[in-house]
Amino acid sequence: MLSWFPENISTFGGDIDRVFGLIYYIVGFWFLLTEAVLLYFLVRYRRRQGHAPTYSRGDTWSELAWVLVPVAIVLALDLGIDMAGGPVWAHIKEQRPADGVQVIVTGKQFNWNFTYPGPDGKFDTPDDVTIENELHVPVNQNVLLTLRAKDVIHSFFIPNVRLKQDVLPGRTIRGWFNATKPGQYEIACAELCGFGHYNMRGFLIVHDSNGYQEWLNKQWPPAATADAAPPAPEHS
Ligand SMILES: [Cu+2]
Numbered sequence: 554m555l556s557w558f559p560e561n562i563s564t565f566g567g568d569i570d571r572v573f574g575l576i577y578y579i580v581g582f583w584f585l586l587t588e589a590v591l592l593y594f595l596v597r598y599r600r601r602q603g604h605a606p607t608y609s610r611g612d613t614w615s616e617l618a619w620v621l622v623p624v625a626i627v628l629a630l631d632l633g634i635d636m637a638g639g640p641v642w643a644h645i646k647e648q649r650p651a652d653g654v655q656v657i658v659t660g661k662q663f664n665w666n667f668t669y670p671g672p673d674g675k676f677d678t679p680d681d682v683t684i685e686n687e688l689h690v691p692v693n694q695n696v697l698l699t700l701r702a703k704d705v706i707h708s709f710f711i712p713n714v715r716l717k718q719d720v721l722p723g724r725t726i727r728g729w730f731n732a733t734k735p736g737q738y739e740i741a742c743a744e745l746c747g748f749g750h751y752n753m754r755g756f757l758i759v760h761d762s763n764g765y766q767e768w769l770n771k772q773w774p775p776a777a778t779a780d781a782a783p784p785a786p787e788h789s
Contacts, residue, residue, distance in 0.1 A: 562738065562759070563714035564731040568641040570715070575637055579630050649729050653695030656688065660700075660707030660720045663749030665740060672773050682772050686755035691765035692735050698728040708744035711757050717743055732759040 555574055561567060609616055657668040657676060667688045671680030690696045700709055702720040710717045714730040742753035760768055 559712040560734075561713065561715060562732050562734040562736070563716070564733060565641070565645050566715035568644070572634070572638045572641055576634055579634065583627070649697065649727055650695040650731075653697040653729065654690055655697050655699070656690075657699045657701065658688075658709055658720070659703055660709060660742065660746075660753075661703035662705065662747050663742075663753045665709070665742075665753065665755045669772070680773065686740070688740065688755065688757045689765070689768050690732060690757065690759055692732055692759050692761055695729055695731050698730075700726040700728055705746050706744050707742045707746050707753070710741045710743035711738060712741070713738040714757070719744060732757070735759045735761045735764070
């Protein structure tokens with residue numbers, strides 16, 4: 554199903570793909586059906602010699618049924634989509650995990666800045682590190698994003714983790730994901746944000762746990778942070 558999609562490497566990506574598939578097949582079915590009926594009627598009721606047109610007022614039940622029956626079916630299918638999509642939305646948008654790797658994402662013309670809190674786990678301290686266009690995360694761990702924009706509206710889009718979120722100047726929006734496969738994946742801006750929009754390309758680098766530790770050690774060499782470590786327990 555939907556095999557042209559980029560590989561899903563997100564814990565919630567399968568749910569999103571299922572909702573997408575449901576909408577795709579329902580809308581696809583109705584599109585083909587209505588276009589086919591339209592073409593049939595165009596030919597069947599075309600202008601012909603000796604056939605006077607009739608005007609249908611639509612005020613008998615059998616005429617109204619042409620409108621009301623499809624309305625009822627489409628409404629039922631819409632509610633079905635809502636029932637399938639509602640829990641997925643709630644899981645992704647409202648039930649953000651409490652623990653995870655914290656990253657501030659700032660979109661600006663024309664790149665993505667990723668800010669890490671450093672060993673102290675707090676933002677706006679001297680050990681914060683900001684990296685351009687590279688989001689490094691560990692595999693199988695929650696990544697909690699705080700999304701902001703500096704100038705105009707951008708849209709933070711990582712196709713492989715099925716995450717797309719607008720970022721707006723003046724607002725702080727939260728997002729999260731949990732990547733299940735190490736590798737390098739594309740990040741894009743999905744909102745036309747100026748002449749360099751096409752160039753707003755970054756990469757998500759999902760490390761295995763050793764690789765992530767190595768990357769952390771490179772950003773914050775252990776020697777430099779030894780002072781911040783708690784004192785060794787005293788022996789009595
Ligand atoms: Cu942008």
